Amino acid sequence: MRFGTKGKLSPRYIWSFEILDRIGDRAYRLALPPELDRVHNVFHVSMLRKYLSNPSHVLRHESLDLLPNLSYLEVPVQILDHKVKVLRNKEIGLAKVLWRNQVIEEATWEPEEEMRQRYPDLF
Known part of the structure; x- marks a missing residue:
């Protein structure tokens, strides 16, 4: 960011x-x-x-x-919610992630599989 x-x-x-x-x-x-x-x-x-x-x-x-390049590292704090997005041919699991420097209103939906790989300690 x-x-x-x-x-x-x-x-x-x-x-x-x-x-x-x-x-x-x-x-x-x-x-x-x-x-x-x-x-x-x-x-x-x-x-x-x-x-x-x-x-x-x-x-x-x-x-x-x-x-030094005026950016900062976002680190997830906790998982707030889960949901499944249903497409025509597949289902995608999503996790609502609260980030360190953000408030709850700015939590984002991220692919659950990707979050499990990058941050297994949250699950």
Whole structure:
């Protein structure tokens, strides 16, 4: 998985950052933490999400272990569900997998046979 993308190039919001200054009409320079020093700190306004302040809101800050090419390794945590997809001539077993840096709503359906080969400890 590439930093900043998930699935079919949909944007991925990591956490909130302070805006340092405005560059032009549609770009902002952000204060990024040291672990993201390889990421360019100027972003287009379309890549940012508006933050609605709430005094009771506590932001969860998780550090990502980024590789030198700005990607990170996804590791499955647990199997949430099983189902069988019935096609015309065959049946395919699927497993709903919860990944390490994701929430339950972003769990994905993966082929069960492939998951058994790669991660036998989950079954």
